[in-house]
Amino acid sequence: MVHKKTGALALVAALLLSTSAFAQDKRVVTWNADYDPIPLAAAEAMIVDFEAANPEIDVVLTNFDHEGYKNAIRNFLTADAPDLANWYAANRMRPFVEAGLFADITDVWDANGLNESLASSVLSSTIDGKKYAIPYTYYQWGIYYNRDAYKAAGIEAPGEGGVTWEQFLANCETFKAAGIDCVTTGSSALWPVAGIFDYVSMRTNGYQFHSDLAAGKVSWTSPEARAVFAELGKLQPYVTANHAAIDWQDAAAIFVQNKASHYVMGNFAVGVFKEGGMTNDNLGFMVFPEITAGVARAEEAPTDTIHLTSGAKNPEDAKTFLAYMASADAQTKWNAAVGQLPTNSGSSVDAADPFLTAGFASLSTATGGIAQFWDRDAEAEYAKAGMEGFQRFLVQPEALEEILAQLEATRLRLYPM
């Protein structure tokens, strides 16, 4: 027997109950991110803090796999846009800005005084005069060195002022004789060697030339560009053999096992080194040595950013969250947990961490400028062509003319005069 009346009563009760859930009425802000486990925990802690301060807003974080995110973002920005999305600054966000998929948030910058507190990141967040990103973290690049490897080769470890370029190369010769790789890198994913190239370029010719090179404004066959390759060629014999077949993590293993003495890397690698057994005693950091005397020191500090999407369903609350992420306290907390540097000049850095302190000092005094890394300063296709050229030079330095010719041909095709 069908109990129609009971059934109807039950249905109405269920409907009422469900609407009462809506009656709690938290406005939802959706956020798509691609965090590794440690930053993810820090982001969730930040959400908890934000929701405590703003009880009527519920921030829902959807985390993607880091590499898969780079493909997924092209789809979800059109198909099912979240309110907020992670991405990177400078030319890396240009395709999405030009397609109108990231929203203009100049108003958030102006309303919260971010032009002053995030001054170092204004240029990288701006395209065509409008701002599309909120930078919340960056990390320094530099040379990490292994004190135990120095001891094994019988060389004195670099002091406070680092070493000069000539001394560095001379040390490399001694390391090679001792069977230790002077510089290790794993170029199978291409980007690690771009770090080395960027530094040699910025130290040889300065930030402006390097920036023009990344923008395709200067020729690869110009004397300045050739000078960069000449200096890189001095380093080439001391780079780990067969680096084209290994990942940066494999190279980190070589570094940790005292088989290599230097690693040009970003600060995120410190966690990996420490997991491999290195401590603050045997791991050292120094800025890349000066090559051309008198060139203003520029540093690499890729910035991670968060963006408001054009298809956002709740832009108002999303902007509140963006303002929170740009604030000094939130940035201090997030970066302390992750071990990176806050972009807000009012934030503080953990004084106990020698690498963060050294990085903060190095970036604050970088009078030459702050580069975003080759694959963000240069447009995607040009960046890839460049990185392949750098990798090839480090494997086949004798093919320099062919490499330069190919890079120049790519440049002329992408940026016709």
Place this chain on the structure above:
Amino acid sequence: MTQASDTVAVAPVGRSRGRLNQRVIAPWLFLAPGLFMFAVYVLWPILQSITLSLYDWNGLYNQDGEFTGTFIGMGNYAELMVDPAFETSLWNNLKWLVLYMLALPIGLFIAIFLNQTVTGIRLYKSLFFFPFVISQVVVGLMFAWFYAPNFGLFYTMIEWFRNDGAWIIATPFFLLKLLPLAIFVILIGRITFWAARNAPSRAWSNIGFLPIALLLVFAWVMSEGISQYYQSAWTELVASFAGKGIAILADPDLVTYGIIAAGLWPQIAYVMILYLTGLNNVAPDQIEAARLDGAKGWRMLWYVVLPQLRPATFIAVIVTVIGALRSFDLVSIMTNGGPFGSSRILSYYMYEKALSEYGFRMGYGAAIAVVLFAIMMVFISGFIWKMWRDEKER
């Protein structure tokens, strides 16, 4: 089929109309779902890719959902003609196509080897088939570790071989160097022997001693030289082999061959299973008849067994060609296109240009896809023509 004559000759009346529907329309109705799926999921994407290759598009729609590409006609193809990376990809694809065919004879021989009724042969068959069952990504990862410098098995084997095991190669070479001396000694011996046979014993006592004397003098002269020669030749030979291992995936000339070797492992397993099935269907009476006629070994294989394996070979060739042209997983996992693009193949280049992290050129990727499609169409047309011809003959 005799449908056409039926519909022309017989006027459809009453029950004949039902049978007409059965004969003419029913097959189409049965084919319809399959044709629909094929049209939607195969033909339509092909047409779309060809259309896309005429545009310059970065893969994004703007916020209103509008297409952001611009029409450039044959511009992408013109650029492909002069692109060095495209040329590298074409050559690599050719290497893949040719070397992947090795899977056929190797698979055949393993299948013949496994085609015996020995206890536990099924276990061996399963073990040989195992590489095909595991994912290509896993195969790629394992081979990448196998070839990896410093800790890879292949690398350490080559290094051991070059340093401690060099004598294995060096000894035969060294013995070859002693060959002229050995020939001389044997020649002297034979001359002496002949001289001893033809000449009477008195002549032997005169002539026979002469070569021996010469030999002794010669040996005395050489003995000094030999020991020094031995030493220096030996050291020189061993030293010429010594060195570090070879990192296959870091060497732009060897990387493609390394990846092909990795790809052959599962492919051989696949072909082996096809041939095992084919061998089960070989007619035993023909084998008996051939054996009675005195065929064995190679002749038996070539003239009796292989012709019966034609259907299996046909399928194996199709599968191998498609596998060779398509193999994306291995290149992507092992080298990401190789040291500065040396191991690129068309399918990976297409992905790089359209879908990868630095790839925002959908139109260009589509053009590469169309070229790959054209190459595949050559083979597919060949196969379909052959299958159609076989069907007609029935």
